[in-house]
Every structure is written in structure tokens, then in C-alpha cells.
Amino acid sequence: QVQLVESGGGSVQPGGSLRLSCAVADVTLDDYAIDWFRQAPGKGREGLLCISRSGAPAYYVASLQGRFTATRDNAENTVYLQMNGLKVEDPATYYCAAARTSGRNMCPSQANYDSWGRGTQVSVSS
Secondary structure: OOEEEEEOOEEEOOOOOEEEEEEEEOOOHHHEEEEEEEEOOOOOEEEEEEEOOOOOEEEOOHHHOOOEEEEEEHHHOEEEEEEOOOOOOOOEEEEEEEEEOOOOOOOOOHHHOOEEOOOEEEEEOO
16 A cells, blocks of 8 residues: 655645645555546546656646646656646645556556555645
8 A cells, every 4th residue: 555645735825836745655656657636626536737757747737738747756756747827726735646657657546556545735815
């Protein structure tokens, strides 16, 4: 079982930035692709982007390109989500999820992400 812990959420003004962290324990991060999701109150879960084992991103929401960037530090067993230019529609609980995959440059389908963190809260208000 992969243990994931998100952190770095908080409250910012519109246009502000946050960097979320996803710490992965008990496994070798290099064996896993990591997805970032969010869920706003009263809404369904929304897949944002994936970072493959090689560090290549794949965006599920095209409009996030240029605002959200995922990186990974396998030595630290941590994945990051840098969020810039936060908007009033971005508040949600943000989650990371892991999928073990043999392909270094691919992102598995979202159904394959079977380990989840508890999330970190992001608020955007003026």
C-alpha cells in the first residue's frame, strides 16, 4: 500500500501562488506515475494532470498549462504541484494519487490510480 501525504495548501488572493507537496512513503517513487486531482465542494472529482515516471507531464485540463506545473524529486520521494495565477474557481481539496507503471514516459488511465492521499485545502479569495 502506497502512503501519500499532501501538504502546502492554504489561502491566497487571486493571482497568488502555492506549491503543493505529495510525500510518498513505503515505496520507491520512481516506480510510480502520480496524478493530481481536486474536488470542490458540491462538485465531482476533477483530474488535473499526471506526471510520469520520467517527469513528463500530461494535462487532463488543457487550460491549466501555463498555470500549474508538476515536478518530482525521486530522491526525496516527493512530487510537487506549483500553482500560479490562482483564480476564484480554483478553490478545492487537492489530492495526489499513485499508479505503479512499467512505462517511464506514460501516464496510466485514471482508473489505475489506486492509492490516494487525504488532500490539502486550497482557498482563493480577496
